[in-house]
Amino acid sequence: MISQKMQHYLTTSTDRVVIREMHGRDYTLHGLRDDVERLAQALQARVGNCERKVFGIAMRSCYEWVYTLLAIQKVGGVLLPVPIEFSDDQIGSLLGKAAAVFVSDEPTARRLHRILPDKPSFIPRQLMIQSTDTPWAQDDELIPAGIVSVIHTSGTTSKPKGVMIRDAAVGLLVDNVMKRLPQQPLHYFSIVPMSLLIEQVLGVFIPILSGGTLTLMPEGVTEYGAASGNARHYLELIAPNHPNFLYLPPKLLEEANLLLEQGASIEDLFGPANPHIITGGAKIPATVLQALDARGVQVFEAYGLSENSSIISLNSPAERRIGSAGTLLDGIEPKLVDGELLVKTPTLCAGYYNADDTACDLSDGYLHTGDIAEFRDGFLYITGRKKHVIILSTARNISPEWVENVYKESPLVDDMIVMGEGRDEPCAIILSTASPASVQDEMARLEHRLADFARVRRIQIVGDIAGFRDQFYTVTGRPRRAEIEARFIDQLYA
Numbered sequence: 001m002i003s004q005k006m007q008h009y010l011t012t013s014t015d016r017v018v019i020r021e022m023h024g025r026d027y028t029l030h031g032l033r034d035d036v037e038r039l040a041q042a043l044q045a046r047v048g049n050c051e052r053k054v055f056g057i058a059m060r061s062c063y064e065w066v067y068t069l070l071a072i073q074k075v076g077g078v079l080l081p082v083p084i085e086f087s088d089d090q091i092g093s094l095l096g097k098a099a100a101v102f103v104s105d106e107p108t109a110r111r112l113h114r115i116l117p118d119k120p121s122f123i124p125r126q127l128m129i130q131s132t133d134t135p136w137a138q139d140d141e142l143i144p145a146g147i148v149s150v151i152h153t154s155g156t157t158s159k160p161k162g163v164m165i166r167d168a169a170v171g172l173l174v175d176n177v178m179k180r181l182p183q184q185p186l187h188y189f190s191i192v193p194m195s196l197l198i199e200q201v202l203g204v205f206i207p208i209l210s211g212g213t214l215t216l217m218p219e220g221v222t223e224y225g226a227a228s229g230n231a232r233h234y235l236e237l238i239a240p241n242h243p244n245f246l247y248l249p250p251k252l253l254e255e256a257n258l259l260l261e262q263g264a265s266i267e268d269l270f271g272p273a274n275p276h277i278i279t280g281g282a283k284i285p286a287t288v289l290q291a292l293d294a295r296g297v298q299v300f301e302a303y304g305l306s307e308n309s310s311i312i313s314l315n316s317p318a319e320r321r322i323g324s325a326g327t328l329l330d331g332i333e334p335k336l337v338d339g340e341l342l343v344k345t346p347t348l349c350a351g352y353y354n355a356d357d358t359a360c361d362l363s364d365g366y367l368h369t370g371d372i373a374e375f376r377d378g379f380l381y382i383t384g385r386k387k388h389v390i391i392l393s394t395a396r397n398i399s400p401e402w403v404e405n406v407y408k409e410s411p412l413v414d415d416m417i418v419m420g421e422g423r424d425e426p427c428a429i430i431l432s433t434a435s436p437a438s439v440q441d442e443m444a445r446l447e448h449r450l451a452d453f454a455r456v457r458r459i460q461i462v463g464d465i466a467g468f469r470d471q472f473y474t475v476t477g478r479p480r481r482a483e484i485e486a487r488f489i490d491q492l493y494a
Contacts, residue, residue, distance in 0.1 A: 002170040002205060003073035003148055009209055010036065010070070018208055019063055020215040022241060027063055029208075032070070035128075039071035042128045047099060048135075051076035052142040054150065056101035058082045058091065058108060061194040061216060061223055064124050066204055068102045069194075071124075079149040080162070080353075081195035084108060085222075088115045093354070094152055094162060095119060099140040143353075150353045151197045153306045162353030163306040165197065169347040173309045174205050176329040176347075180300075180316035181245070182276055185212035189243040191234055191252070193223040198310045202247045202278065215241045224249065225477050231255040239271040246275045249477065250284035253277075253299060257288050258411065260295050270297070278302050278314070282477060283382070283401060285409045286323035293322060301325050303382055307360050307367050309347040313380045324379035334375070335366060340386050341373035342366040372399060388481065393424045396453045400426075400481075403456065406449045410442040414465050418456060419485050419492070427458035427492040429484060431465045458492050 010033040019027040044050060055077045059065055072079045082094050082101075092115045095101055100120040103109045109121040120138075143150070148167035188207040192199050207214045217223070217237060224234050231252050238246065248256075256269055266274075280302035289299050303325030304311040315326035328334060333344040344366050352359055361368035372384040384399030391397055400418035403426065407413050412434040420426035432439050439461055447455045462468045469477075472484050 001148070001167040002174060003076075003167050005171050005174070005209065006070055006205065007036075007074055016211075018213055019066060020213060020241075021063065022215060022218045022237065024216075024219060025063075032067055035067040036070040036074055038128045039067060039124050040074040042130070043071060043077075043122075044075055046122075046127065046130075046132060046136065050099075052078065052145060052147070053099040053140045054078045054080050054097060054143060056080045056082050056095045056098040057195075058084050058095075058101055058112065059104035060084065061190055061199075062104065062219075063216065064102075064104055065194050066214070068124050069200070069204065073148065078143045078147050081149070082152065083193055083195045091115055094150075097141045097353075099138060144350060147350055149197070149200075151306045152195070161359060164350040164353055165306075165309055166348075166350050169309045169349070170201070170205075172331075173311065173329070173347045174201060174209065176331070177201065177311055177314065178206060178210065179330070180314050180318075180326075181206070181210075182317070184210070184244070186210040186245040186276075187212045187215070187243050187273070188245045188247075189215045189238055189241045190217065191224045191237075192247065192249065193225060197306055198247065198280070198304070201310055202245075207245065212245070215243065224252065232259070235259065235269055238275075239267065239269060242271045242273050244273040244275050246270070246277045248277055248279055248299075250279055250282050250288075251477075253279055253284060253292065254288050254411075256297070257291050257295075260292070260297070266296055276300065276317075280304065280311075280325075283405050285405055287409050289322045303380060305360070305367070305369060307349045307362070308343065308345050309349065312343060312345070312369075319379075321377075321379045324376070324381050326380065327378050328380065334380075336373065336375075339372045339374075341369045341371050341380075341382075343369065390419070390421050390426065392420060392426070392453065393422055396451075398426055398454050403450060403454050404428075406446055407443055407456070409446060410439075412439055412442050415479070417479050417481060417484050419481070419489055421485075423493060425458065426454065426456050427489070428456045428460075429468075429488055429492075430459050430461050431468060432461055433463050433465065436461050460488060460492055 015028050015030040017026045018029040055072050057068055080098055082091055100122055101112055102124055103121050112121045146166055147164045149165045150162040151165055153163055186207050188203050190203045203214055232255055235256055277299045279299050292299055300315040302311050302314040313326045313328045319327050331346045335342040348367055370386045371382050372386055373382050384401050388400050389397050390400055403418045404416045407416055412432050414431040417429045418426050472480050
Protein backbone atom coordinates (compact mmCIF):
# COMPACT_ATOMS: atom_id res chain seq x y z
CA MET A 1 0.00 0.00 0.00
CA ILE A 2 1.33 3.42 -0.91
CA SER A 3 0.32 4.95 2.43
CA GLN A 4 2.34 2.38 4.42
CA LYS A 5 5.22 2.55 1.96
CA MET A 6 5.50 6.33 2.31
CA GLN A 7 5.11 6.40 6.10
CA HIS A 8 7.72 3.66 6.51
CA TYR A 9 10.15 5.54 4.27
CA LEU A 10 9.68 8.78 6.22
CA THR A 11 10.44 7.10 9.53
CA THR A 12 13.35 4.85 8.54
CA SER A 13 15.39 6.77 5.96
CA THR A 14 18.48 8.92 6.44
CA ASP A 15 17.81 12.63 6.43
CA ARG A 16 18.42 14.65 3.26
CA VAL A 17 16.91 17.55 1.35
CA VAL A 18 13.82 16.08 -0.31
CA ILE A 19 11.74 19.05 -1.52
CA ARG A 20 12.98 22.32 -2.99
CA GLU A 21 11.15 25.50 -3.87
CA MET A 22 12.65 27.27 -6.87
CA HIS A 23 13.82 30.65 -5.47
CA GLY A 24 12.57 29.52 -2.07
CA ARG A 25 13.24 27.11 0.78
CA ASP A 26 14.61 23.60 0.96
CA TYR A 27 12.88 20.97 3.11
CA THR A 28 14.48 17.88 4.61
CA LEU A 29 13.02 14.41 4.82
CA HIS A 30 12.89 14.54 8.61
CA GLY A 31 11.31 17.99 8.50
CA LEU A 32 8.67 16.60 6.16
CA ARG A 33 8.14 13.64 8.51
CA ASP A 34 7.66 16.00 11.48
CA ASP A 35 5.18 18.20 9.59
CA VAL A 36 3.21 15.13 8.53
CA GLU A 37 3.09 13.95 12.15
CA ARG A 38 2.06 17.36 13.52
CA LEU A 39 -0.72 17.83 10.97
CA ALA A 40 -1.96 14.26 11.45
CA GLN A 41 -2.19 14.79 15.21
CA ALA A 42 -3.92 18.16 14.77
CA LEU A 43 -6.43 16.68 12.32
CA GLN A 44 -7.30 13.84 14.67
CA ALA A 45 -7.63 16.27 17.57
CA ARG A 46 -10.09 18.34 15.54
CA VAL A 47 -12.05 15.62 13.73
CA GLY A 48 -11.54 12.50 15.82
CA ASN A 49 -11.36 9.20 13.99
CA CYS A 50 -10.46 10.12 10.39
CA GLU A 51 -10.43 6.65 8.87
CA ARG A 52 -12.37 6.39 5.58
CA LYS A 53 -13.44 10.05 5.77
CA VAL A 54 -12.89 12.24 2.70
CA PHE A 55 -10.63 15.29 2.97
CA GLY A 56 -10.31 17.70 0.09
CA ILE A 57 -7.18 19.60 -0.92
CA ALA A 58 -7.82 22.82 -2.85
CA MET A 59 -4.47 24.52 -3.28
CA ARG A 60 -1.75 24.97 -5.89
CA SER A 61 1.23 22.61 -5.89
CA CYS A 62 3.39 23.47 -2.90
CA TYR A 63 5.20 21.96 0.08
CA GLU A 64 1.98 22.16 2.12
CA TRP A 65 0.23 20.10 -0.57
CA VAL A 66 2.73 17.28 -0.10
CA TYR A 67 2.69 17.07 3.69
CA THR A 68 -1.10 17.44 3.74
CA LEU A 69 -1.40 14.50 1.32
CA LEU A 70 0.86 12.38 3.53
CA ALA A 71 -0.91 13.43 6.73
CA ILE A 72 -4.29 12.41 5.29
CA GLN A 73 -2.75 9.04 4.43
CA LYS A 74 -1.28 8.71 7.93
CA VAL A 75 -4.68 9.12 9.65
CA GLY A 76 -6.37 6.69 7.25
CA GLY A 77 -8.36 9.38 5.48
CA VAL A 78 -9.22 9.57 1.79
CA LEU A 79 -7.61 12.32 -0.31
CA LEU A 80 -9.82 14.26 -2.71
CA PRO A 81 -7.72 16.81 -4.61
CA VAL A 82 -9.68 19.58 -6.33
CA PRO A 83 -8.03 22.01 -8.76
CA ILE A 84 -8.62 25.58 -7.56
CA GLU A 85 -9.14 26.62 -11.17
CA PHE A 86 -12.34 24.55 -11.30
CA SER A 87 -15.59 26.48 -11.44
CA ASP A 88 -17.65 26.93 -8.30
CA ASP A 89 -20.17 24.36 -9.57
CA GLN A 90 -17.42 21.80 -10.21
CA ILE A 91 -15.87 22.32 -6.80
CA GLY A 92 -19.26 22.05 -5.13
CA SER A 93 -20.04 18.87 -7.04
CA LEU A 94 -16.83 17.12 -5.99
CA LEU A 95 -16.52 18.37 -2.42
CA GLY A 96 -20.14 18.08 -1.35
CA LYS A 97 -19.54 14.91 0.69
CA ALA A 98 -16.07 15.73 2.04
CA ALA A 99 -15.63 16.04 5.79
CA ALA A 100 -13.39 19.10 5.41
CA VAL A 101 -11.15 20.83 2.88
CA PHE A 102 -7.52 21.90 3.19
CA VAL A 103 -6.67 25.26 1.61
CA SER A 104 -3.52 27.37 1.59
CA ASP A 105 -4.91 30.81 2.34
CA GLU A 106 -7.88 32.83 3.59
CA PRO A 107 -9.15 33.94 0.14
CA THR A 108 -9.55 30.28 -0.90
CA ALA A 109 -11.21 29.50 2.43
CA ARG A 110 -13.71 32.33 1.85
CA ARG A 111 -14.41 31.06 -1.66
CA LEU A 112 -15.05 27.55 -0.33
CA HIS A 113 -17.38 29.01 2.29
CA ARG A 114 -19.40 30.76 -0.43
CA ILE A 115 -19.67 27.52 -2.41
CA LEU A 116 -20.29 25.18 0.55
CA PRO A 117 -21.26 27.28 3.60
CA ASP A 118 -21.33 24.32 5.98
CA LYS A 119 -18.01 22.79 4.88
CA PRO A 120 -15.07 23.36 7.27
CA SER A 121 -11.87 24.64 5.66
CA PHE A 122 -8.47 24.15 7.29
CA ILE A 123 -5.22 25.96 6.57
CA PRO A 124 -2.62 23.32 7.53
CA ARG A 125 -0.12 25.60 9.27
CA GLN A 126 -2.92 27.18 11.29
CA LEU A 127 -4.56 23.90 12.23
CA MET A 128 -1.25 22.67 13.63
CA ILE A 129 -1.14 25.49 16.21
CA GLN A 130 -4.84 25.63 17.07
CA SER A 131 -6.33 23.91 20.08
CA THR A 132 -10.01 23.10 20.37
CA ASP A 133 -12.22 21.31 22.80
CA THR A 134 -15.21 21.48 20.49
CA PRO A 135 -16.30 17.94 19.58
CA TRP A 136 -16.69 17.09 15.90
CA ALA A 137 -20.43 16.80 15.38
CA GLN A 138 -20.62 16.26 11.63
CA ASP A 139 -22.18 13.13 10.16
CA ASP A 140 -19.39 12.38 7.69
CA GLU A 141 -19.73 9.97 4.82
CA LEU A 142 -17.37 6.98 4.98
CA ILE A 143 -15.69 5.63 1.87
CA PRO A 144 -15.24 1.82 1.52
CA ALA A 145 -12.15 0.44 3.23
CA GLY A 146 -8.88 0.35 1.30
CA ILE A 147 -9.43 3.57 -0.69
CA VAL A 148 -6.58 6.09 -0.56
CA SER A 149 -7.94 8.84 -2.84
CA VAL A 150 -10.73 10.00 -5.09
CA ILE A 151 -9.38 11.46 -8.33
CA HIS A 152 -11.44 13.71 -10.59
CA THR A 153 -11.64 12.91 -14.27
CA SER A 154 -13.50 14.89 -16.87
CA GLY A 155 -16.76 13.79 -18.42
CA THR A 156 -19.37 15.13 -20.80
CA THR A 157 -20.85 17.58 -18.31
CA SER A 158 -19.37 20.42 -16.27
CA LYS A 159 -19.39 18.16 -13.20
CA PRO A 160 -16.29 15.93 -13.05
CA LYS A 161 -16.64 12.36 -11.91
CA GLY A 162 -14.50 10.88 -9.16
CA VAL A 163 -12.57 7.62 -9.41
CA MET A 164 -11.96 5.71 -6.15
CA ILE A 165 -8.29 4.71 -6.09
CA ARG A 166 -7.18 1.73 -4.00
CA ASP A 167 -4.25 2.14 -1.61
CA ALA A 168 -2.76 -1.21 -2.59
CA ALA A 169 -3.14 -0.42 -6.30
CA VAL A 170 -1.07 2.77 -6.11
CA GLY A 171 1.65 0.99 -4.16
CA LEU A 172 1.86 -1.73 -6.80
CA LEU A 173 1.74 0.79 -9.64
CA VAL A 174 4.64 2.76 -8.16
CA ASP A 175 6.70 -0.43 -7.90
CA ASN A 176 5.96 -1.39 -11.51
CA VAL A 177 6.69 2.06 -12.91
CA MET A 178 9.98 2.32 -11.01
CA LYS A 179 11.13 -0.84 -12.79
CA ARG A 180 10.92 1.11 -16.08
CA LEU A 181 12.93 4.12 -14.81
CA PRO A 182 16.66 4.72 -14.35
CA GLN A 183 17.81 3.00 -11.16
CA GLN A 184 19.18 6.09 -9.44
CA PRO A 185 17.93 8.94 -7.25
CA LEU A 186 15.37 10.77 -9.40
CA HIS A 187 15.36 14.56 -9.18
CA TYR A 188 12.01 15.76 -10.49
CA PHE A 189 10.81 19.22 -11.50
CA SER A 190 7.04 19.58 -11.11
CA ILE A 191 5.15 21.51 -13.77
CA VAL A 192 1.61 20.06 -13.92
CA PRO A 193 -0.91 20.17 -11.03
CA MET A 194 -0.57 17.74 -8.14
CA SER A 195 -4.32 17.24 -8.27
CA LEU A 196 -3.55 14.85 -11.15
CA LEU A 197 -2.78 11.33 -9.96
CA ILE A 198 0.03 11.00 -12.50
CA GLU A 199 1.81 13.94 -10.83
CA GLN A 200 1.42 12.42 -7.39
CA VAL A 201 2.94 9.18 -8.70
CA LEU A 202 5.77 10.68 -10.78
CA GLY A 203 6.34 13.86 -8.78
CA VAL A 204 5.88 12.87 -5.13
CA PHE A 205 5.99 9.13 -4.49
CA ILE A 206 8.68 8.05 -6.96
CA PRO A 207 11.23 10.85 -6.37
CA ILE A 208 11.02 10.44 -2.60
CA LEU A 209 11.18 6.63 -2.68
CA SER A 210 14.07 6.66 -5.19
CA GLY A 211 16.21 8.77 -2.86
CA GLY A 212 15.77 11.84 -5.02
CA THR A 213 14.10 15.22 -4.74
CA LEU A 214 11.02 17.14 -5.84
CA THR A 215 11.51 20.72 -7.03
CA LEU A 216 8.49 23.04 -7.12
CA MET A 217 7.96 26.01 -9.42
CA PRO A 218 8.34 29.50 -7.94
CA GLU A 219 5.48 30.79 -5.81
CA GLY A 220 2.90 32.56 -7.96
CA VAL A 221 3.52 30.49 -11.11
CA THR A 222 0.38 28.59 -12.05
CA GLU A 223 0.81 24.91 -12.86
CA TYR A 224 0.85 24.10 -16.56
CA GLY A 225 -2.61 23.07 -17.73
CA ALA A 226 -4.36 24.74 -14.81
CA ALA A 227 -4.78 27.88 -16.89
CA SER A 228 -3.66 29.17 -20.24
CA GLY A 229 -0.01 30.09 -20.26
CA ASN A 230 3.05 30.59 -22.38
CA ALA A 231 4.61 27.17 -22.98
CA ARG A 232 8.02 28.74 -23.48
CA HIS A 233 7.87 30.30 -20.00
CA TYR A 234 7.51 26.86 -18.40
CA LEU A 235 10.38 25.46 -20.44
CA GLU A 236 12.62 28.29 -19.25
CA LEU A 237 12.13 27.12 -15.66
CA ILE A 238 13.53 23.63 -16.23
CA ALA A 239 17.27 24.00 -16.89
CA PRO A 240 18.18 26.08 -13.79
CA ASN A 241 16.97 23.22 -11.56
CA HIS A 242 19.07 20.44 -13.16
CA PRO A 243 16.36 17.74 -13.05
CA ASN A 244 17.08 14.22 -14.27
CA PHE A 245 13.40 13.24 -14.40
CA LEU A 246 10.45 15.10 -15.99
CA TYR A 247 6.85 14.65 -17.02
CA LEU A 248 6.12 17.02 -19.90
CA PRO A 249 2.73 17.27 -21.66
CA PRO A 250 2.83 17.04 -25.46
CA LYS A 251 2.41 20.77 -26.01
CA LEU A 252 5.57 21.56 -24.06
CA LEU A 253 7.51 19.00 -26.09
CA GLU A 254 6.23 20.49 -29.32
CA GLU A 255 7.42 23.91 -28.15
CA ALA A 256 10.78 22.44 -27.07
CA ASN A 257 11.22 20.97 -30.53
CA LEU A 258 10.59 24.37 -32.12
CA LEU A 259 13.18 25.99 -29.85
CA LEU A 260 15.73 23.33 -30.76
CA GLU A 261 14.98 23.95 -34.44
CA GLN A 262 15.68 27.63 -33.82
CA GLY A 263 19.11 26.94 -32.36
CA ALA A 264 18.61 26.30 -28.64
CA SER A 265 20.81 23.57 -27.18
CA ILE A 266 19.56 20.60 -25.18
CA GLU A 267 21.36 21.91 -22.10
CA ASP A 268 19.73 25.34 -22.61
CA LEU A 269 16.32 23.70 -22.38
CA PHE A 270 16.72 20.76 -20.01
CA GLY A 271 19.92 21.41 -18.07
CA PRO A 272 23.06 19.26 -17.86
CA ALA A 273 21.52 16.09 -16.38
CA ASN A 274 19.99 14.65 -19.60
CA PRO A 275 16.59 14.09 -17.92
CA HIS A 276 14.45 11.00 -18.41
CA ILE A 277 11.30 12.53 -19.97
CA ILE A 278 7.88 10.89 -19.83
CA THR A 279 4.92 12.23 -21.78
CA GLY A 280 1.25 11.29 -22.03
CA GLY A 281 -2.26 12.54 -21.42
CA ALA A 282 -2.81 13.39 -25.08
CA LYS A 283 -1.44 12.21 -28.40
CA ILE A 284 1.78 13.77 -29.65
CA PRO A 285 2.66 13.56 -33.35
CA ALA A 286 5.30 10.91 -33.98
CA THR A 287 7.14 13.41 -36.20
CA VAL A 288 7.79 15.61 -33.15
CA LEU A 289 9.19 12.66 -31.18
CA GLN A 290 11.34 11.62 -34.14
CA ALA A 291 12.70 15.15 -34.51
CA LEU A 292 13.50 15.33 -30.79
CA ASP A 293 15.13 11.92 -30.94
CA ALA A 294 17.31 12.97 -33.87
CA ARG A 295 18.50 15.92 -31.78
CA GLY A 296 19.37 13.68 -28.85
CA VAL A 297 16.25 14.10 -26.71
CA GLN A 298 14.68 10.76 -25.85
CA VAL A 299 11.02 10.89 -24.81
CA PHE A 300 9.19 7.93 -23.28
CA GLU A 301 5.48 7.86 -24.12
CA ALA A 302 3.01 6.49 -21.61
CA TYR A 303 -0.68 5.65 -21.69
CA GLY A 304 -3.12 5.34 -18.84
CA LEU A 305 -6.43 6.17 -17.22
CA SER A 306 -7.33 7.26 -13.73
CA GLU A 307 -9.43 4.09 -13.55
CA ASN A 308 -6.16 2.12 -13.57
CA SER A 309 -4.47 4.34 -10.97
CA SER A 310 -2.89 6.16 -13.94
CA ILE A 311 -0.33 4.29 -16.07
CA ILE A 312 -1.19 1.19 -18.12
CA SER A 313 1.75 1.08 -20.53
CA LEU A 314 5.09 2.83 -20.72
CA ASN A 315 8.15 2.98 -22.92
CA SER A 316 11.49 2.50 -21.18
CA PRO A 317 15.19 2.67 -22.08
CA ALA A 318 15.15 -1.12 -22.55
CA GLU A 319 11.92 -1.21 -24.60
CA ARG A 320 11.07 1.87 -26.63
CA ARG A 321 9.22 2.39 -29.87
CA ILE A 322 8.55 5.96 -31.02
CA GLY A 323 4.86 6.55 -31.71
CA SER A 324 3.74 3.73 -29.43
CA ALA A 325 2.47 3.91 -25.87
CA GLY A 326 5.06 1.32 -24.85
CA THR A 327 4.53 -2.14 -23.42
CA LEU A 328 2.02 -3.00 -20.71
CA LEU A 329 3.09 -2.82 -17.08
CA ASP A 330 3.53 -6.08 -15.17
CA GLY A 331 0.35 -8.03 -14.43
CA ILE A 332 -1.89 -6.32 -16.99
CA GLU A 333 -3.82 -8.65 -19.32
CA PRO A 334 -5.15 -7.04 -22.53
CA LYS A 335 -8.05 -7.96 -24.77
CA LEU A 336 -9.28 -6.27 -27.95
CA VAL A 337 -13.03 -6.34 -28.61
CA ASP A 338 -14.16 -4.69 -31.85
CA GLY A 339 -10.93 -2.72 -31.71
CA GLU A 340 -11.50 -1.42 -28.17
CA LEU A 341 -8.78 -2.03 -25.59
CA LEU A 342 -9.92 -3.90 -22.49
CA VAL A 343 -7.48 -4.63 -19.67
CA LYS A 344 -7.62 -6.85 -16.61
CA THR A 345 -5.30 -5.23 -14.12
CA PRO A 346 -4.20 -5.53 -10.48
CA THR A 347 -4.16 -1.74 -10.23
CA LEU A 348 -7.83 -1.27 -11.12
CA CYS A 349 -9.86 1.34 -9.26
CA ALA A 350 -12.71 0.44 -6.89
CA GLY A 351 -15.38 2.23 -8.92
CA TYR A 352 -16.74 5.76 -9.06
CA TYR A 353 -17.47 8.29 -6.36
CA ASN A 354 -19.93 9.83 -8.80
CA ALA A 355 -20.32 8.92 -12.43
CA ASP A 356 -21.81 10.03 -15.74
CA ASP A 357 -22.21 8.55 -19.19
CA THR A 358 -18.46 8.65 -19.79
CA ALA A 359 -17.76 6.24 -16.91
CA CYS A 360 -15.80 3.18 -18.03
CA ASP A 361 -17.47 -0.22 -17.90
CA LEU A 362 -15.87 -2.29 -15.12
CA SER A 363 -18.62 -4.87 -14.79
CA ASP A 364 -16.87 -7.97 -16.20
CA GLY A 365 -13.55 -7.62 -14.40
CA TYR A 366 -12.02 -5.79 -17.35
CA LEU A 367 -11.52 -2.06 -17.65
CA HIS A 368 -13.20 -1.03 -20.91
CA THR A 369 -10.92 1.85 -21.81
CA GLY A 370 -13.03 3.25 -24.64
CA ASP A 371 -9.85 3.59 -26.69
CA ILE A 372 -9.33 1.96 -30.06
CA ALA A 373 -5.97 0.21 -30.04
CA GLU A 374 -3.72 -2.35 -31.63
CA PHE A 375 -0.55 -4.23 -30.64
CA ARG A 376 2.53 -4.47 -32.84
CA ASP A 377 5.37 -6.66 -31.54
CA GLY A 378 4.09 -6.23 -28.01
CA PHE A 379 3.90 -2.42 -28.19
CA LEU A 380 0.56 -0.70 -27.66
CA TYR A 381 -0.71 1.86 -30.19
CA ILE A 382 -3.77 3.99 -29.45
CA THR A 383 -5.46 4.94 -32.70
CA GLY A 384 -8.72 6.56 -31.64
CA ARG A 385 -11.54 6.86 -29.16
CA LYS A 386 -14.54 4.54 -29.44
CA LYS A 387 -17.10 7.09 -28.30
CA HIS A 388 -15.61 9.73 -30.58
CA VAL A 389 -16.05 7.78 -33.81
CA ILE A 390 -17.93 9.94 -36.30
CA ILE A 391 -20.33 8.21 -38.68
CA LEU A 392 -20.87 10.31 -41.78
CA SER A 393 -24.10 10.24 -43.73
CA THR A 394 -22.12 8.36 -46.39
CA ALA A 395 -21.78 5.47 -43.86
CA ARG A 396 -18.06 6.12 -43.55
CA ASN A 397 -16.55 6.03 -40.04
CA ILE A 398 -13.88 8.52 -38.93
CA SER A 399 -11.79 8.57 -35.78
CA PRO A 400 -11.43 12.33 -35.20
CA GLU A 401 -8.22 11.92 -33.19
CA TRP A 402 -6.56 10.18 -36.12
CA VAL A 403 -7.51 12.99 -38.51
CA GLU A 404 -6.51 15.65 -35.98
CA ASN A 405 -3.09 14.11 -35.39
CA VAL A 406 -2.29 14.19 -39.11
CA TYR A 407 -3.11 17.89 -39.45
CA LYS A 408 -1.51 18.77 -36.11
CA GLU A 409 1.86 17.80 -37.52
CA SER A 410 1.81 21.29 -38.95
CA PRO A 411 3.40 23.84 -36.58
CA LEU A 412 0.64 26.25 -37.59
CA VAL A 413 -2.09 24.10 -36.00
CA ASP A 414 -2.09 24.49 -32.23
CA ASP A 415 -5.06 22.13 -31.88
CA MET A 416 -8.00 20.87 -33.88
CA ILE A 417 -11.44 19.47 -33.09
CA VAL A 418 -13.00 17.41 -35.90
CA MET A 419 -16.79 16.98 -36.04
CA GLY A 420 -19.45 15.88 -38.50
CA GLU A 421 -21.70 13.15 -37.09
CA GLY A 422 -24.47 12.48 -39.64
CA ARG A 423 -23.10 14.97 -42.20
CA ASP A 424 -21.72 14.18 -45.61
CA GLU A 425 -18.21 15.47 -44.82
CA PRO A 426 -16.23 16.34 -41.69
CA CYS A 427 -15.60 19.83 -40.39
CA ALA A 428 -13.24 21.25 -37.78
CA ILE A 429 -12.45 24.04 -35.38
CA ILE A 430 -8.76 24.92 -35.72
CA LEU A 431 -6.82 26.84 -33.09
CA SER A 432 -4.18 28.87 -34.89
CA THR A 433 -2.74 32.37 -34.96
CA ALA A 434 -1.71 31.97 -38.62
CA SER A 435 -3.67 33.36 -41.54
CA PRO A 436 -6.54 31.27 -42.95
CA ALA A 437 -4.71 30.92 -46.26
CA SER A 438 -1.55 29.60 -44.54
CA VAL A 439 -3.55 27.09 -42.52
CA GLN A 440 -5.38 25.86 -45.59
CA ASP A 441 -2.10 25.46 -47.49
CA GLU A 442 -0.69 23.38 -44.64
CA MET A 443 -3.79 21.19 -44.52
CA ALA A 444 -3.57 20.62 -48.24
CA ARG A 445 0.09 19.60 -47.84
CA LEU A 446 -0.78 16.94 -45.26
CA GLU A 447 -4.11 15.59 -46.49
CA HIS A 448 -2.57 12.96 -48.76
CA ARG A 449 -2.15 10.93 -45.56
CA LEU A 450 -5.92 10.65 -45.20
CA ALA A 451 -8.66 8.94 -47.17
CA ASP A 452 -10.69 11.31 -49.32
CA PHE A 453 -13.74 11.07 -47.06
CA ALA A 454 -11.67 12.00 -43.97
CA ARG A 455 -10.14 15.15 -45.43
CA VAL A 456 -11.36 18.33 -43.76
CA ARG A 457 -12.38 21.26 -45.96
CA ARG A 458 -14.95 23.01 -43.76
CA ILE A 459 -13.01 24.86 -41.07
CA GLN A 460 -13.35 27.73 -38.64
CA ILE A 461 -10.11 29.20 -37.35
CA VAL A 462 -10.00 30.50 -33.79
CA GLY A 463 -7.16 32.92 -33.11
CA ASP A 464 -7.90 33.49 -29.42
CA ILE A 465 -6.35 30.18 -28.40
CA ALA A 466 -6.08 30.93 -24.68
CA GLY A 467 -9.68 32.13 -24.44
CA PHE A 468 -11.01 29.13 -26.35
CA ARG A 469 -9.09 26.70 -24.16
CA ASP A 470 -10.33 28.39 -21.00
CA GLN A 471 -13.92 28.04 -22.16
CA PHE A 472 -13.98 24.67 -23.90
CA TYR A 473 -11.17 22.50 -22.46
CA THR A 474 -10.98 20.37 -19.33
CA VAL A 475 -8.36 20.97 -16.65
CA THR A 476 -6.37 18.06 -18.07
CA GLY A 477 -6.20 19.73 -21.49
CA ARG A 478 -8.83 17.76 -23.40
CA PRO A 479 -11.47 19.50 -25.54
CA ARG A 480 -15.08 19.19 -24.39
CA ARG A 481 -16.23 17.92 -27.75
CA ALA A 482 -19.95 17.91 -27.04
CA GLU A 483 -19.90 21.54 -25.90
CA ILE A 484 -17.80 22.63 -28.87
CA GLU A 485 -20.08 20.84 -31.31
CA ALA A 486 -23.21 22.33 -29.75
CA ARG A 487 -21.73 25.81 -30.06
CA PHE A 488 -20.19 25.69 -33.57
CA ILE A 489 -21.65 22.90 -35.69
CA ASP A 490 -24.45 24.91 -37.28
CA GLN A 491 -22.05 27.70 -38.28
CA LEU A 492 -19.71 25.25 -39.96
CA TYR A 493 -22.44 23.75 -42.14
CA ALA A 494 -24.30 26.99 -42.87
